[in-house]
Amino acid sequence: MNSGSRKHLASVLASLVALAVLAVAPSASAQPLTGVYHGEVFSQPRAIDAYSEWLGYEVTLAQGHQDKDTWENIENPTWQLGAWSRWVKAKPGRRLNYSVSIFPEGQGSLAQCAQGQYDFRFRNLATHMVNAGLQRSIIRVGWEFSGFWMPWYAGNGQEANYAECFRRIVTAMRTSQPSAGFEFDWNPNYDISPAMMTATYPGNAYVDYIGFDLYDQGWQGRYPIPSTCTGQCRLDRWKLNWDVQFAPALTKFRDFAQARGKRLSVPEWGVNDPATTGGGDNTWFVQQMLAFIFNPANNVGYHSYFDWQAGDGHHQLSDVDANGGHTFQTEFPNAAALYKAHFAGTPPPPPGTVTTTRATVSPTTVTRGQSFQVAGSVTASSAMTVNVKYEIRSVTGSTLIVDRIYGNQAFTAGQTRSFNTPFTIGTDKPAGTYRVDTLVYSADWSKTLLYRNDTTFTVN
Known part of the structure; x- marks a missing residue:
């Protein structure tokens, strides 16, 4: 086509x-x-x-x-x-x-x-x-x-x-x-x-x-x-x-x-x-x-x-x-x-194991020193336990600013779990464009099941 x-x-x-x-x-x-x-x-x-x-x-x-x-x-x-x-x-x-x-x-x-x-x-x-x-x-x-x-x-x-x-x-x-x-x-x-x-x-x-x-x-x-x-x-x-x-x-x-x-x-x-x-x-x-x-x-x-x-x-x-x-x-x-x-040379997870929605940021324009929310969800097609992590990184240089981990999340087959995570970017950080990364790991942290660059947003 x-x-x-x-x-x-x-x-x-x-x-x-x-x-x-x-x-x-x-x-x-x-x-x-x-x-x-x-x-x-x-x-x-x-x-x-x-x-x-x-x-x-x-x-x-x-x-x-x-x-x-x-x-x-x-x-x-x-x-x-x-x-x-x-x-x-x-x-x-x-x-x-x-x-x-x-x-x-x-x-x-x-x-x-x-x-x-x-x-x-x-x-x-x-x-x-x-x-x-x-x-x-x-x-x-x-x-x-x-x-x-x-x-x-x-x-x-x-x-x-x-x-x-x-x-x-x-x-x-x-x-x-x-x-x-x-x-x-x-x-x-x-x-x-x-x-x-x-x-x-x-x-x-x-x-x-x-x-x-x-x-x-x-x-x-x-x-x-x-x-x-x-x-x-x-x-x-x-x-x-x-x-x-x-x-x-x-x-x-x-x-x-x-x-x-x-x-x-x-x-x-x-x-x-x-x-x-x-x-x-x-x-x-x-x-x-x-x-x-x-x-x-x-x-x-x-x-x-x-x-x-x-x-x-x-x-x-x-x-x-x-x-x-x-x-x-x-x-x-x-x-x-x-x-x-x-x-990247990383074996993907077994077919259909884990999917995620794109993370959203609210408000879409963030003020340093003030709290904002990152929301997303994870679906597992079979019963499993995983670790879910959201990271905030600067777009320039991909520097990690702050993260939040939801450990040992037990899923039943076909279950979807939602996550609403509060973050704050300190006033010592520069204004500019940042992004949310969504990560899902195996229960023992030995395998990355998903690593996705998600939503970009502006920080004043």
Whole structure:
């Protein structure tokens, strides 16, 4: 999904059953590359660097999408290639994951492409990309072609034309720039039918990655989840939607790729807001996706999280704002905390164990020397005892100012506990921006179950 389109959707410690379904003989695949889409860097020059700061992990693969409006913006989008060139060249090892349009909307066809009428345009694109220093890019030719919303939709008898069109474009770009090291991703949506997969596949000689895009949406009443369905009820909905919609699709793609000796990719994936039939702050979905992606048996070459608030669905986990700062507050704090924990090398808790609401601060503008309240809640999906901690830190330097611990909190399965904590910031502290951090630890303090940066607030 890019910001102008939508696929019709749609554990690191996954259960043994889920792993058994997805497991195959081990392979020697390398660690998957981790990428992100967070807007185009011509309009957000700091976007990817700021995302890496938030994640605590250097992202070396960034995604860009071509427009679908003019041939000029396909052959030679100087405004776009120049900006991505600067990002790629800034540090060694960086690569562009580039979604390339087959033709402008309303100005072409798969049949014309299959006949070779556009070959010269993609030879031009290859040359312009090399001139911009974008060798080694991963190119998604006519991405999401199984979606009827795409101009190059490959259904309705266009399957063979798409396959030939893909071959023509790959050949044109390789012929134009044989030393560029471009890699090509054949990338439908997760729900493509097996018959369409076979009919549109261009052949092993033209494909480096077999990719699928997948977002957490659900149908047949599974999503959206009613507000009264919390704790174990919500976790059961998440699990059911995964088992019905997504686990079979992952098996389908894994088997298809292995039969052809190709690496898988997940060029776009993300949680999704309830307003667009999503599962919301779905930690189960994130755990299962990470489990699949980082299981060497599945031979995933790269994945790219879609960290963006699109018009047709919200997915952003990071705190990166439009200026490359860190003021954005995600709708999915628990999913964000779990995702960050993976890249920090911290194993996440067992699926669905603990979730928290975002802490609130009252009043929203705090006066030094005067008391204010921090409120939040914790839900445990199974019976357990945990320690809950709220910390006040300065945004500049993350210095700990004051904290409050609620020790040995015993939960029954599905129980939610609320916490209302008084704090005071001394007059010896500077005015400025502070934040609340929410932490949950195991009963013996040996494991951090959740560590989340929550609400920022102003102190006078």
